[in-house]
Amino acid sequence: MENEHRLTRIFAVKTTNRAERSVADNIDKAVRDADNDIRVMSVIVPDELKGYVLVETDEPIARVQELMEHVPSARTVLPGVTTLEEVGHYLIPKPAVSGIDEGTIVELINGPFKGEKAVVKRVDASKEEITVELYESVLPIPITVRGDHVRVIDRGEDDS
Numbered sequence: 001m002e003n004e005h006r007l008t009r010i011f012a013v014k015t016t017n018r019a020e021r022s023v024a025d026n027i028d029k030a031v032r033d034a035d036n037d038i039r040v041m042s043v044i045v046p047d048e049l050k051g052y053v054l055v056e057t058d059e060p061i062a063r064v065q066e067l068m069e070h071v072p073s074a075r076t077v078l079p080g081v082t083t084l085e086e087v088g089h090y091l092i093p094k095p096a097v098s099g100i101d102e103g104t105i106v107e108l109i110n111g112p113f114k115g116e117k118a119v120v121k122r123v124d125a126s127k128e129e130i131t132v133e134l135y136e137s138v139l140p141i142p143i144t145v146r147g148d149h150v151r152v153i154d155r156g157e158d159d160s
Contacts, residue, residue: 006058009081019073046090096128096147106150
């Protein structure tokens with residue numbers, strides 16, 4: 001009963017590059033291990049926070065560090081804690097077209113034109129789609145693709 005009133009906190013755990021999701025899965029497995037009695041409420045893997053996962057727990061940092069010793073690709077627990085208010089913006093999904101404007105140079109990363117470079121001609125944020133024209137095309141044919149099917153190469157902003 002004494003544990004019911006413990007304060008939850010969020011720790012940032014440094015991971016190996018591009019191993020954030022596997023670290024989260026391995027934390028889940030380690031917590032479910034019958035020999036382990038550590039309590040973890042959630043593990044957050046924000047796309048924008050490369051190389052880190054966030055662990056919500058009511059355990060002290062020493063217990064979290066002890067758990068991470070058994071988690072492959074988990075490097076270290078950063079000192080200090082954070083709050084849900086500070087990391088809450090990571091929980092709100094960003095539209096697939098955020099940061100993409102007319103004139104942006106993109107590479108298609110999915111579909112029949114995968115690998116082709118194109119310039120954005122129109123952005124439809126409500127449908128999360130963009131209309132592009134391929135660079136290599138002899139005739140400028142507009143192609144509409146999902147916003148998550150492109151990778152931004154150049155934002156086309158003036159530096160002057």
